[in-house]
Amino acid sequence: MATKSAPDSKRRSERSRRAIYDAALDLVSEVGYGKLTIEAIASRAGVGKQTIYRWWPSKGAVLLDAFLDLGEQAHQEASDNAGRDLAPTEIPDSGDLEADLKLVMRATIDEFRNPKYDAPWRALAAEGMLNSELGAEYVEKLLEPGLQMYVRRIEIAQEAGQVAADVDPRIALELWTGPLAQRWMQRTGPLTHEYADKLVEYALYGIAPR
Structure with missing residues (x-):
C-alpha cells in the first residue's frame, strides 16, 4: 500500500498568507479602506477569519504587511531584470x-501614479495618522528605510564636498520629499517627472536668482 505524505503545513500557510495579501490589496483598491473588513479579506482569500486574527491584530496590520510584501516583490523583480541583487535602500552614486x-x-x-500602489499607500498613510501603533510601524518599516537612503546619499555628497558639511541630511531631504508627499496626499497638482526635477533643483539651488 502506498503511503501518503503528510501535508506540508508551511507550504499551506504560505499559500494562505499569499492569498490574504492579494485579497487585502485588491479589496482596498475596489472598496476603499473604510469598507475593508477582515471578513471580506478572509472570504476573498478563501480562509477562515480566525486564520487572519491568528497572524494580525487588525485590517491595517494585514494591509501593511501586504504592501511591504508588494515592495519586496518589486525589488526582486528589479534585481532579476538587472541580473544582480540590488540594495533595496541605496541610491546609486554616479558622482552627480x-x-x-x-x-x-x-x-x-x-x-505614486501606479494604481497598484496608490490605494493601499494612501490607506496606510491616512490610518497611520489615526492609529498610533500602526503609524509607528508604517514609519519604521515603510518610510524610514526610504528616508535613510537619502541620508546616506547626502552624507556621501558631503564627503565629496558637494553639500555643505553643516547641513543636516534629515532636514535637507524634507525639502524635496515633503512637497512631493503633500501634493500626492492632497492631490493639489499633477505628479510628473518635471515636477520631481524642479523639487530637486529648488532644494539644491534655492529660488533666488543665480
Whole structure:
C-alpha cells in the first residue's frame, strides 16, 4: 500500500498568507479602506477569519504587511531584470547628486501614479495618522528605510564636498520629499517627472536668482 505524505503545513500557510495579501490589496483598491473588513479579506482569500486574527491584530496590520510584501516583490523583480541583487535602500552614486536624486524622485512619482500602489499607500498613510501603533510601524518599516537612503546619499555628497558639511541630511531631504508627499496626499497638482526635477533643483539651488 502506498503511503501518503503528510501535508506540508508551511507550504499551506504560505499559500494562505499569499492569498490574504492579494485579497487585502485588491479589496482596498475596489472598496476603499473604510469598507475593508477582515471578513471580506478572509472570504476573498478563501480562509477562515480566525486564520487572519491568528497572524494580525487588525485590517491595517494585514494591509501593511501586504504592501511591504508588494515592495519586496518589486525589488526582486528589479534585481532579476538587472541580473544582480540590488540594495533595496541605496541610491546609486554616479558622482552627480542632482542626477541621482532626480532618478529616485522620478521612480517615486511612477510608484505614486501606479494604481497598484496608490490605494493601499494612501490607506496606510491616512490610518497611520489615526492609529498610533500602526503609524509607528508604517514609519519604521515603510518610510524610514526610504528616508535613510537619502541620508546616506547626502552624507556621501558631503564627503565629496558637494553639500555643505553643516547641513543636516534629515532636514535637507524634507525639502524635496515633503512637497512631493503633500501634493500626492492632497492631490493639489499633477505628479510628473518635471515636477520631481524642479523639487530637486529648488532644494539644491534655492529660488533666488543665480
